Amino acid sequence: MGVEIERKFLLAGEAWRTLGEPVLLRQGYLSTDPDRTVRVRIEGEGATLTIKGRSEGATRGEWEYPIPLADAGELLDRLCQQPIIEKYRRRIPFAGNVWEVDEFLGANAGLMFAEIELASEDQAFDKPDWIGEEVTHDRRYFNSSLIRLPFSQW
Amino acid sequence: MGVEIERKFLLAGEAWRTLGEPVLLRQGYLSTDPDRTVRVRIEGEGATLTIKGRSEGATRGEWEYPIPLADAGELLDRLCQQPIIEKYRRRIPFAGNVWEVDEFLGANAGLMFAEIELASEDQAFDKPDWIGEEVTHDRRYFNSSLIRLPFSQW
Numbered sequence: 001m002g003v004e005i006e007r008k009f010l011l012a013g014e015a016w017r018t019l020g021e022p023v024l025l026r027q028g029y030l031s032t033d034p035d036r037t038v039r040v041r042i043e044g045e046g047a048t049l050t051i052k053g054r055s056e057g058a059t060r061g062e063w064e065y066p067i068p069l070a071d072a073g074e075l076l077d078r079l080c081q082q083p084i085i086e087k088y089r090r091r092i093p094f095a096g097n098v099w100e101v102d103e104f105l106g107a108n109a110g111l112m113f114a115e116i117e118l119a120s121e122d123q124a125f126d127k128p129d130w131i132g133e134e135v136t137h138d139r140r141y142f143n144s145s146l147i148r149l150p151f152s153q154w
Numbered sequence: 155m156g157v158e159i160e161r162k163f164l165l166a167g168e169a170w171r172t173l174g175e176p177v178l179l180r181q182g183y184l185s186t187d188p189d190r191t192v193r194v195r196i197e198g199e200g201a202t203l204t205i206k207g208r209s210e211g212a213t214r215g216e217w218e219y220p221i222p223l224a225d226a227g228e229l230l231d232r233l234c235q236q237p238i239i240e241k242y243r244r245r246i247p248f249a250g251n252v253w254e255v256d257e258f259l260g261a262n263a264g265l266m267f268a269e270i271e272l273a274s275e276d277q278a279f280d281k282p283d284w285i286g287e288e289v290t291h292d293r294r295y296f297n298s299s300l301i302r303l304p305f306s307q308w
Binding site: 001030031033035036038049051053061063065067071074075078079080081 | 190192205228233235
């Protein structure tokens, strides 16, 4: 098991748009149960199956396996809850960390946020000035929640 | 994607007990949604993650991946819906096919059935005389159903 410790923030302004190359991510869920989410993701030519446990604070257990790209396409199209999530992700290095900035498409168009992965819950880090309010603990922003209640329906 | 075509039968008598070596299977579910079940299974020193789609007749789409034994143990103990399923499986060759005979433990103790995997829905096959009534289409016998409504509560 890996452990994912992640904090999530809204964005302030548009400066982040010029700072990283957008990569398309397509992801769907075989389970959106918060105790045991199962995600299928395609990013470029790679695909993964990722299992996550319940969040405790900013921490979640995580198990991830590479799967064949063709399998991931079948799972996204045929088995995952619809609609799947599509988003552009930019990876932006800042002050020794990497920020992942996600810009959503489809039913979640208009939604954008940034995440930073940490080694411990109390790890200090500097924020770029395009980082806004923290939403780590707001479940609406979970990708698995965005399937059931997309941003367009908030 | 693989396709699983399987027919399921109750047992008649006890003759099957002497015909195969019982192997303990421990399995649990990350999703019991009939449209997208996700199963974790440990059999001996091997472990798999298996995704199955909705049944159409005796046929289901199936995607299976080997995972590390330690991961499977963590997933079964910490993430899967409880209680997990434990059963002894015997593999019994008969007339060119292999019958899998499952004898359940725990909350499903007393439940036993046999399955045969086929290449097509209309494939003919001979049945040993310890095979009883067919229950292929009875969802109560799905392993994923036995988590929610174990045999002891029927």
